[in-house]
Amino acid sequence: MILPQPGITRPLTTTIWVGVLNEETGERLPISAESTTVPIHTLRLNADQPTPDPDPLATGIGAQVGDWGTLETANLHHAENTVALTLHWTLSGTPPADYWQFIHLIDESEQLAAQLDRPPDPWLATGLWRPGDVFVHRYTLELPPDLPAGTYTVRTGLFDPTGGTRAPLVLNGDPVPEDSLIVGELTLP
Incomplete structure (x- = not known):
C-alpha cells in the first residue's frame, strides 16, 4: 500500500503493529511467548519530492x-x-x-x-x-x-x-x- 504524505521530503516506510489490551486494567496481553505486539503490514509513505537543485560542484x-x-x-x-x-x-x-x-x-x-x-x-x-x-x-x-x-x-x-x-x-x-x-x-x- 502507498499513501501520499504532505510535509515529508522523501519516501519512507512504516510498519503497523497490533496488540491486545485488557480493557479493565489497560494491561497489554501476550500475543506470543516473546511479545505483546506483532507487525501486520508495512506501508510506503510517499513524499512531495521536489527535484533537487543540481549541485554546481557535482x-x-x-x-x-x-x-x-x-x-x-x-x-x-x-x-x-x-x-x-x-x-x-x-x-x-x-x-x-x-x-x-x-x-x-x-x-x-x-x-x-x-x-x-x-x-x-x-x-x-x-x-x-x-x-x-x-x-x-x-x-x-x-x-x-x-x-x-x-x-x-x-x-x-x-x-x-x-x-x-x-x-x-x-x-x-x-x-x-x-x-x-x-x-x-x-x-x-
Whole structure:
C-alpha cells in the first residue's frame, strides 16, 4: 500500500503493529511467548519530492544501474580524516533487491584502504523504490589514521547483502568493470 504524505521530503516506510489490551486494567496481553505486539503490514509513505537543485560542484555521471535507475551525479569532498560523498539518483523502475551501497577507497596498488557498506536510505529499502523517485544520499567514509600519503580512487556501487551480488552498472554504453564505478580521486600528502 502507498499513501501520499504532505510535509515529508522523501519516501519512507512504516510498519503497523497490533496488540491486545485488557480493557479493565489497560494491561497489554501476550500475543506470543516473546511479545505483546506483532507487525501486520508495512506501508510506503510517499513524499512531495521536489527535484533537487543540481549541485554546481557535482560531477555528472549518468551511469545506468540495471534497468531501473541512473546515478546522475556524484560530489566528493575530502576533509582531514573523512571523505564525504553525495550521490544523486533517479529511478525509472524498481530495484529487484534490497541493495546496500558500498563506498571503497582504493590505493595506488589497487588494494582496499577503507570502506563503508550500508543501505542507501535507512528509512526506505531499495526494493521499495519506485519509478519517478529522486534521491540524494550522503555518505561519510572515515579514513584510517595511519593511511599513507598517495593518490586514491573512490569507487561505489550497489550490492545485495544476502549474497554479495552487485547491481550491474553501465557507463557510456559499456559495462563498468566489477560493477564498481570510480566517482573521484583524492591525493593525501
